[in-house]
Amino acid sequence: MAKPKIVIGNWKMNKDFEEAEDLITKIEEELADYQLQTEVVLCPPAVYAELVTDHASLEDSRFYAGLQNVSEFPNGAYTGEISAEMLASMDVDFCIVGHSERRKFFGETDEIVLKKMHRLLDNQIVPVMCCGETLEERKAGKHFEVVGKQIEATICTLKPEELERTMIAYEPIWAIGTGETATPAQAQEMLAFIRSLIEKKFGTELAVYTYILYGGSCNAKNALELFSQPDVDGGLIGGASLKPEDFIKIIEAAETVIKDN
Ligand code: PGA
Numbered sequence: 001m002a003k004p005k006i007v008i009g010n011w012k013m014n015k016d017f018e019e020a021e022d023l024i025t026k027i028e029e030e031l032a033d034y035q036l037q038t039e040v041v042l043c044p045p046a047v048y049a050e051l052v053t054d055h056a057s058l059e060d061s062r063f064y065a066g067l068q069n070v071s072e073f074p075n076g077a078y079t080g081e082i083s084a085e086m087l088a089s090m091d092v093d094f095c096i097v098g099h100s101e102r103r104k105f106f107g108e109t110d111e112i113v114l115k116k117m118h119r120l121l122d123n124q125i126v127p128v129m130c131c132g133e134t135l136e137e138r139k140a141g142k143h144f145e146v147v148g149k150q151i152e153a154t155i156c157t158l159k160p161e162e163l164e165r166t167m168i169a170y171e172p173i174w175a176i177g178t179g180e181t182a183t184p185a186q187a188q189e190m191l192a193f194i195r196s197l198i199e200k201k202f203g204t205e206l207a208v209y210t211y212i213l214y215g216g217s218c219n220a221k222n223a224l225e226l227f228s229q230p231d232v233d234g235g236l237i238g239g240a241s242l243k244p245e246d247f248i249k250i251i252e253a254a255e256t257v258i259k260d261n
Contacts, residue, residue, distance in 0.1 A: 087125055117166065174216075192231045
């Protein structure tokens, strides 16, 4: 059987409380009729964590609870921060780390990203580590070098048993929120490259097992072709995850690919 896909919704800093409640309810209702093989994760803003964890903890829930960021520090005097211990105590299963918006606007370096990954792993939460190059870097032909360095500095330093509980999302920065998606060939090429780095360091079995997702203007129209690429294990979805109809179509695309393989 084909490897199940993963579709993760990254809401970023959007929706008020009522809208968030509404979106979760709609997605839950839509998914109620499905026998899903695809794993679905919703990552709302942290202030709404309980909305998703409450739903995700139901026996017949169709999705997992995720968040978008975590502190690099353990509990203590860090005003405004949210710790991995807190996430764990609320049964959050996944957490995005190193998103390019955090790297750009909040100065997150690979070193900080790695600390956050360890905080999550120590608390049994799956880190979804984002990597990707800028348009300038791609135009200069440096995309493999840039992404390779991000992977070497984070993923390749993990122990095999830590990598087993970690996911990667390749998100070319020029494709995020721009409507300009990487072509399926570009996505496949980079994901295969990332997998080859993992294979070199950890061996074939773990490289095949590791979930590597594509993100960046993935939508209801292009998801099927993107998910059909052999190395694309699913998607990290921003804008389209805020519209239930579109998000469901993306999940349906993932299901179609699993069933056809
Ligand atoms: P987008 O965002 O789908 O709106 O391009 C993806 C992401 O940043 O995770």
